[in-house]
Amino acid sequence: xxxxxTIDQSTSATKAMLFDENAALVTRASVDHKQYYPQPxxxxxxxxxxxxxxxxxxxxxxxxSGIAPSSVQAVAITNQRETVVVWDKRxxxxxxxxxxxxxNRGAAICDQLIAQGHEPMVTEKTGLIINPYFxxxxxxxxxxxxxxxxxxxxxxxxxxxxxxxxxxxxxxxxAKHATDYTNASRTLLFNIHTLDWDNxxxxxxxxxxxxxxxxxPCDAQYGSTTLxxxxxxxxxxxxxxxxxxxxxxxxxxxxxxxxxxxxxxSSIMVNIGEKALTAPKGLVTxxxxxxxxKVYYAFEGNIHCTGATIKWLQDDLQLIQSAAETEALATSxxxxxxxxxxxxxxxxxxxxxxNEAKALICGMNRGTNKAHIVRAALESIAYQVxxxxxxxxxxxxxxxxxxxxxxxxxxxxxxxxxxxxxxxxINRSPIEEASALGAVLMSGLAMNQWTSEEEIIALxxxxxxxxxxxxxxxxxxxxxxxxxxxxxxxx
Numbered sequence: 001x002x003x004x005x006t007i008d009q010s011t012s013a014t015k016a017m018l019f020d021e022n023a024a025l026v027t028r029a030s031v032d033h034k035q036y037y038p039q040p041x042x043x044x045x046x047x048x049x050x051x052x053x054x055x056x057x058x059x060x061x062x063x064x065s066g067i068a069p070s071s072v073q074a075v076a077i078t079n080q081r082e083t084v085v086v087w088d089k090r091x092x093x094x095x096x097x098x099x100x101x102x103x104n105r106g107a108a109i110c111d112q113l114i115a116q117g118h119e120p121m122v123t124e125k126t127g128l129i130i131n132p133y134f135x136x137x138x139x140x141x142x143x144x145x146x147x148x149x150x151x152x153x154x155x156x157x158x159x160x161x162x163x164x165x166x167x168x169x170x171x172x173x174x175a176k177h178a179t180d181y182t183n184a185s186r187t188l189l190f191n192i193h194t195l196d197w198d199n200x201x202x203x204x205x206x207x208x209x210x211x212x213x214x215x216x217p218c219d220a221q222y223g224s225t226t227l228x229x230x231x232x233x234x235x236x237x238x239x240x241x242x243x244x245x246x247x248x249x250x251x252x253x254x255x256x257x258x259x260x261x262x263x264x265x266s267s268i269m270v271n272i273g274e275k276a277l278t279a280p281k282g283l284v285t286x287x288x289x290x291x292x293x294k295v296y297y298a299f300e301g302n303i304h305c306t307g308a309t310i311k312w313l314q315d316d317l318q319l320i321q322s323a324a325e326t327e328a329l330a331t332s333x334x335x336x337x338x339x340x341x342x343x344x345x346x347x348x349x350x351x352x353x354x355n356e357a358k359a360l361i362c363g364m365n366r367g368t369n370k371a372h373i374v375r376a377a378l379e380s381i382a383y384q385v386x387x388x389x390x391x392x393x394x395x396x397x398x399x400x401x402x403x404x405x406x407x408x409x410x411x412x413x414x415x416x417x418x419x420x421x422x423x424x425x426i427n428r429s430p431i432e433e434a435s436a437l438g439a440v441l442m443s444g445l446a447m448n449q450w451t452s453e454e455e456i457i458a459l460x461x462x463x464x465x466x467x468x469x470x471x472x473x474x475x476x477x478x479x480x481x482x483x484x485x486x487x488x489x490x491x
Contacts, residue, residue, distance in 0.1 A: 002073040004443050005061070005227075005234075006436045007054050009079040009163050010242065011100065014050055016057035017433060018065050018072075019440045021449065023459050025433060026067075029060035036097060041104035044097035047085045050163065051170050055228045062230060069231045074447050075171070076238035076439035077222075078245040079163040081186045084135040086142045086160045086211070088152065092174065095158065096146045098166075099138030104355075106137025109205075118204050125191045125198050127276060127285030127297075129353065135162060136188035136205040143206065153208050160211040162187065164239050168222050169213075171236060176223035179213040181295065182244035185287040190215065192276050192287055195295065217290035218248070219445035238443025240289055243267040245438030247298060248289045249431060250403040251460055253453045258392075258399055260385055260426075261434065262406035265349070266306040268388045269298045272397050280391040282351025289438070291445050292453065299397065301350030301388035305343040305359075306381045307408055312345065313377055319370050323407070330375040330413045338363040340485035341376035348489065351391055357489040363481075381408065382418040383482040389422055405429040420470035421479065428464040 001020055008015040012035070017028040031053040036044040062069060082101035087094045099105065110130045113119070119130045128134055139160050143150045152158050159169065165179040184190040184197075189207065191198040197212045216222065222236040240248065243261065247269045250259040258270035271288050276297045279285040288298030310326060313319045320326060340363050342348075347355035361373065393399055402424060408414055409428050419426045431437055444450045468475075 001071065003067060003071050004074050004076055004238075004440045005058060005072045006076040006078065006439050007058065007167065008242070008433065008436045008439070009050060009054065009077070009167065011080045011083070011102070014053040014057050015436070016054070016061040017436050018061055018067070019437070023437060023440055023444070027061055027065045028433070029057045029064060031057045043100040043103040045083065045100055047087070047094045047098045047163075047166055050098070051167065054167060055230070058227050058230055072231055072234055074235050074237040074443045075225055075227065075231075076443035077164050077167060077236065078240055078242050078435045078439040079167070079183065081162060081183055081241035081243065082133060082135045083163055084138045084160060084187070085163065085166040086139060086149065086158055087166070088157055089159050089174065090157055092170070095149050095152070096142045098163070099142065101133055103138060104132050105141050106132035109137040109140055113204060122188060122201065122204075125193070125201060126188055127185070127192050127279060128188055129284065130188065131353070134186055134188040136201070136207065139207055140205045153211055156208070156210045158211055159213070160207070161213045162241075165213040168236060168239070171225035171227065172223035177213045178216055178222050180216055180218050180220070180239040181287040181290045182218060182241045183239075184215045186241060192285065192297070218244070218442040219291040221446050235447065237446035238439045238441070240439060240442060242435040243269055243300065244287070244289050245435035246405060247271065248291070248438030248441055249434035249436070250405065250429060251457050252403065253296070253457065254400065256398050256400035257403070258389075258401070259403045259405065259434070262306055262381065262404065262408040264306070264308045266303040266381070266385065267300065268303070268385060269300045270392050270397060270399065272297050272299055277395070280351075280395045282353065283388065283391055289442070291442055299392050299395070301391070303384045303388070304346045304349040306384065307406070308345065309341070309343040309377050309380060310408070312343070313374060319374060326374050326378055327411045327413045329371045330378050333371045333375060336363075336372050336376040336379060337365070337368065338481075339368055339372045339376040340482055341373065341380045342485050342489045343377070343380055344489045348486070351387055352486070352490065354490055360485070360489055362485055362488060378411065378414045379417055381414060382421045383479065385418060386421040386479065399424055401425060401427055403427045403429055405431055405434040415466050416469070419466045419468045420475055423468050423472060423475060425465050425467045428466060430462045430464070
């Protein structure tokens, strides 16, 4: 039996997982890393800590599995996406902490570029909006604010990359500076039509082209590694950002196939085919994944607070002891009795992109109790997904199926309400680690373990369909009230 060792480097931890040659998860290990908040709205990670944690997690997973290191045929990578590192190729040391996707330090840079009228050009080339969520403003901030960084970058001494590129460079002892198309497409510096770094974009963000990694398809080989002596020389094969990994892991190879990952926030992504269509206002277009000589594009929207809302009810309000209680509470009442909960704790993400919005609970009366609040919190998750899916469907992309993954999909009430709101069937995934599985599938293509999408799709053995049962007039009535509640947060 041959195995693929996958590094899943996320915002809070670095996981290592072993998958067998049937793409089944064998074992996993996870190592948390520290979050740094040097100023309000700023978020950083220590890139060197993340690298060491990748080695630690890999060592733990190999020990737990008991398999021989020689049985590992490839190392695959999936990662938190827009988080960016700038390092000196002479020393291998970062010049500053990694600027995390949640970090807002680039807001003034972005505002200035928008005021100068650059956004239409940027959106046309990248599919994105100018926003500090994406990597470019973080790199510019480092070059402008870290002593000597600008001079060293201009002299060709500095490199930049998302976390995958940082890991690949280190895993290969500096032999390979590369990223994949999906991570590249989230930087604001990559032209998704030409599939290359764009000089106009590099110029407006004042980033030297010598800093950029080589961009490759997801199913490429990215050099070889021993993972700091844990393995014999082993190919790095299969790299993509975590949301894209979930799209591939959910086997959304056809246009109109979409996935929703329910976590702290939620990432909604729908395959739109091999043409980079213009996204509806409020959404973005990215490279979905690139494999077998094809590039699939996707519409995407990111919701800030879904699972985080339930965590707030548990940890801060102490209305519940655990997330598992929410289903019984929600079904103990017939409705929310007019209560709506808009969880804009960190502003509102797509499709509103309003950082100033504040969370609210509205529509309460003297009879409102804990169950109504909990039910409204669960319903808010489904409403936010509908906000995005409605835009996608209005753009002319017909939703064939929404495949869902993440902890909250165990909640039967939430999943039924989600299907009702979308008026479409959803397919609850048995896959626990969809992002990592996507990296494994890309790795298998790179290693010729599989040669076609059909072979990969055949690996999916289970489907759990949930179909809508609520009448459309009731759906429309509930959703109209949700939209009114959202408007109140934007006032």
